[in-house]
Amino acid sequence: MIDLSSITTNGKAMYLAYDHGMEHGPNDLPGKSVDPEYILNLAIQGEYTSVILQKGIAEKYYPPYKNKIPLIIKLNGKTRLVDGEALSVQICSVKEAIKLGAKAVGYTIYAGSKYEAVMLQEFSKIEEKAHREGLPVIGWIYPRGKEVHDENSPEIVSYAARIGLELGADIVKIKYCGSKECFNKAVIAAGKTKVVLSGGAKTDIPEDFYDIVKNVMDADAIGAAVGRNVWQNENALEISKKIKEIIFTN
Numbered sequence: 007m008i009d010l011s012s013i014t015t016n017g018k019a020m021y022l023a024y025d026h027g028m029e030h031g032p033n034d035l036p037g038k039s040v041d042p043e044y045i046l047n048l049a050i051q052g053e054y055t056s057v058i059l060q061k062g063i064a065e066k067y068y069p070p071y072k073n074k075i076p077l078i079i080k081l082n083g084k085t086r087l088v089d090g091e092a093l094s095v096q097i098c099s100v101k102e103a104i105k106l107g108a109k110a111v112g113y114t115i116y117a118g119s120k121y122e123a124v125m126l127q128e129f130s131k132i133e134e135k136a137h138r139e140g141l142p143v144i145g146w147i148y149p150r151g152k153e154v155h156d157e158n159s160p161e162i163v164s165y166a167a168r169i170g171l172e173l174g175a176d177i178v179k180i181k182y183c184g185s186k187e188c189f190n191k192a193v194i195a196a197g198k199t200k201v202v203l204s205g206g207a208k209t210d211i212p213e214d215f216y217d218i219v220k221n222v223m224d225a226d227a228i229g230a231a232v233g234r235n236v237w238q239n240e241n242a243l244e245i246s247k248k249i250k251e252i253i254f255t256n
């Protein structure tokens with residue numbers, strides 16, 4: 007088993023996700039959140055167990071923060087400017103990620119897309135290389151495609167979790183399926199692969215998001231990777247502290 011201690015604290019994970027500039031575009035980065043330095047400082051002050059970046063931001067902004075907050079590099083990416091079935095290809099190697107200071111790597115698989123074979127294969131190769139170096143691999147498993155009618159349905163979320171286990175991911179990052187009970191089924195389906203929540207779009211009020219985090223922790227997830235629900239809010243630090251309290255002392 008790969009050691010997860012460099013990206014967890016007491017076995018719990020609280021990741022600040024910030025790959026949205028590529029995935030969604032800067033419209034999703036309001037106010038101060040467009041500045042990577044603001045995010046890195048927030049990750050430190052909010053005592054996240056890691057920050058998730060794409061390689062470009064890591065290269066230009068991460069060096070002064072290297073010993074202050076662990077880094078997870080997302081190895082693939084896509085923009086929202088392409089129509090049709092989702093394909094996210096590798097844009098950073100494991101070697102490059104290690105050079106940039108990554109303590110773990112992540113990769114998104116759109117299971118159900120007509121291109122899923124490309125992503126399954128790339129993921130496997132990445133995993134082999136990362137594990138050889140002792141680096142944990144996190145699978146963002148997001149079923150998406152013609153046959154996936156509701157990517158938040160309990161069945162699909164459990165399926166995503168199971169894909170992570172079958173592929174050998176150390177951690178699987180999955181969407182919320184609506185309740186503690188269905189999320190627990192997904193955690194069970196993931197077996198020895200650890201599960202973190204993929205935060206999702208900003209909720210109307212932070213309390214609704216706290217309830218989601220509470221439910222996933224009650225469902226035996228190890229934590230959450232959160233982006234928009236934190237830094238799209240003006241009081242991002244306060245929200246981070248609350249999330250931390252739920253993850254670590256729930």
Ligand code: FBP
Binds near residue numbers: 023024029
């Ligand atoms: P959020 O907490 O903002 O949902 O971030 C999690 C994440 O997986 C990001 O890493 C990624 O950029 C984004 O969601 C992708 O969201 P989607 O493809 O569902 O729009």
